[in-house]
Amino acid sequence: MDVINPATGERADTIEAHTESDVEAALERASAAFETWQDEPIRKREELLAAAGDVLRENKREYAETMTREMGKPISQAIAEVEKCAWVCDHYAEHGSAYLEADSHASPPGSDVKTVYDPLGPILAVMPWNFPFWQVFRFAAPHLTSGNVGLLKHASNVPGCAQAIEEVFRQAGYPDGVFQSLLIPSDLVDDIIEDERVKAATVTGSGPAGRAVASTAGDQLKKSVLELGGSDPFIILDDADIDDAAETGAWARNQNGGQSCIAGKRFLVHTDVYDEFLERFVDEIESLTVGDPTDEATDIGPQARADLMDDLHEQVEASVEAGADVLTGGEPMDRKGAYYPPTVLTDIPEGCPADSEETFGPVAAVYELDDEAAIVAKATDTEFGLGASIWTTDRERGRRLAREIDAGCVYVNQLVKSDPRVPFGGVKASGYGRELAREGMLEFVNRKTVWVE
Known part of the structure; x- marks a missing residue:
């Protein structure tokens, strides 16, 4: 080997x-x-x-x-x-x-x-x-x-x-x-x-x-x-703490180079806070340091294999061809190694790879949705059901919506993670x-x- x-x-x-x-x-x-x-x-x-x-x-x-x-x-x-x-x-x-x-x-x-x-x-x-x-x-x-x-x-x-x-x-x-x-x-x-x-x-x-x-x-x-696998929804409601949600969301999508089943992948944002969240989210993502993984200051290293990076980029390209917009990233980095930059896509067409497939790398798909019902519908409109993250200052609202999400675990005001003290696993695919x-x-x-x- x-x-x-x-x-x-x-x-x-x-x-x-x-x-x-x-x-x-x-x-x-x-x-x-x-x-x-x-x-x-x-x-x-x-x-x-x-x-x-x-x-x-x-x-x-x-x-x-x-x-x-x-x-x-x-x-x-x-x-x-x-x-x-x-x-x-x-x-x-x-x-x-x-x-x-x-x-x-x-x-x-x-x-x-x-x-x-x-x-x-x-x-x-x-x-x-x-x-x-x-x-x-x-x-x-x-x-x-x-x-x-x-x-x-x-x-x-x-x-x-x-x-x-x-x-x-x-x-x-x-x-x-x-x-x-x-x-x-x-x-x-x-x-x-x-x-x-x-x-x-x-x-x-x-x-x-x-x-x-x-x-x-x-x-x-x-x-x-x-x-x-998973295509976890990261839900930002209209009463969310936007700074906290954007900072945590950027890390939830990009830690381990985005190569995580439970990474936040589809960011479902209430229209009332969409612009504010998106601006803060992109700022947070662009502040992450991509570089030598042996350097303590590096946030994002290379993808694990060159072929995996190529597969990820094909998903991005197909999504853009279908109509998605790239706000940041979107191309392999011009350097030695399998480096792909943190990427944010918006205006995601239904059925394109960023919408329907698991993107196993630092690619975030951000959606603007009109109300709570539309957010829940989009969150569960996937073959996957591993985890979900809900952001709201109303904890009772978070508890209520958590019961409506078809996933193995739902975290309110926290990124999805596995912890020895609590059961972990998924449903559906x-x-x-x-x-x-x-x-x-x-x-x-x-x-x-x-x-x-």
Whole structure:
């Protein structure tokens, strides 16, 4: 696997991929590890997870530099990502046993009925490049702690991250085989899911990847959880704090180079504040620093791969040809590397790529809408349903509208984010199932009823 630094376009490293025999050996190790790991006391598993958090903190600069080199994340954001991974380890180290506590049920006198939560076994996690540490740890922290073992098939452009994550668990003291990274092409995924030793699968990534995994898992009657794409509405109502909404909105669209499923993508603005918001929004976006991702002052680095930047630009060009206006950005930057500038489109025609597709990069589509009803209709007029953000000074109004938005999570006066303390996931083409909190931890367990008379 060649590692291409997207900031330079040059090869930074070559890492040897695993063979089919390597995969077979890994599956055998995972199966053997589960037999003993599932019987480890929960407190022991929590202690090891806390140790993993310590390893992350101790080596955060090294891990951040690996991310920056492989997929272009600005170094300050990469460090913050490693720190967030340590946080999710802390969270499940503290709360894992409580989340797995058996639930009691009403029962006849003299009987005791509970639901207990037993692990399933080896779980395959197919993970993306955009948050190459966080996406993995929000899977691994709860599910290793519940007694499962993990097999990671990471994106092919971040093999160094995959190796580093496996090393985190090794340094923390996890037994051999409890967490393994498989450096393999996507065409081996189906065979792994079909293997009887693998009990479930989870995917964070594109719609096609999710559908492929879900189809194979479904054919094998195996549990799956999908966190897929999004085209999140960022709603600015007529009573919003415009300065706050514009500042947060600019960051919600452009952090991580705009390469986020939960980034604010479609900005739906009430006509009464449209001009004011748009002016402030463009000012905020144009103030962001695009540059060398190893520089602490950089806000936006390169896109993760040159081909992804080309795809994004094709979406912009097609939208402009359909009638959209470019207020800022809109062309690849004239410099070495896969750099695309923060871009704002207005007067978005219905059905053009910026309107109907997920734009996975720093491109904001801004709409002017007449009233609350039109905003809600536009917010839900999408195949996606991952997140939404609503801006209003009337919190009760925000709560009411949140119930009308067809999405897995809605944030009022805050950007959409994943947090270890609350469930995260989507509906419609954005997937199914939940990650994080107790709900996420219970996705890959046998919810076993135990009736004792």
